[in-house]
Amino acid sequence: MPIVKITRKGQVTIPAQIRKKLGTDIVEITIREGEVVIRPVKKLGGALQKYAIKGKPIEEVIEMEREAMADAFGEKHLSD
Helix, strand or coil: CCCCCCCCCCCCCCCHHHHHHHCCCCEEEEEECCEEEEEECCCHHHHCHHHCCCCCCHHHHHHHHHHHHHHHHHHHHHCC
């Protein structure tokens, strides 16, 4: 069983042999009974449903999300 390090940015590298077995580069991460569970996402439709905005291309929705995160992050740290 490979052991991986969590970076300061909260990132981990999934070893290549495990990524190949997953068969995708999109995963869903949950915590179950104190363990981190990583499951492959084969179809993005369901996984991205919460981001769907009728009539807007995904790139525009992603940019809106990015701007909202930047605003939220800025507001949190500006008040410190």
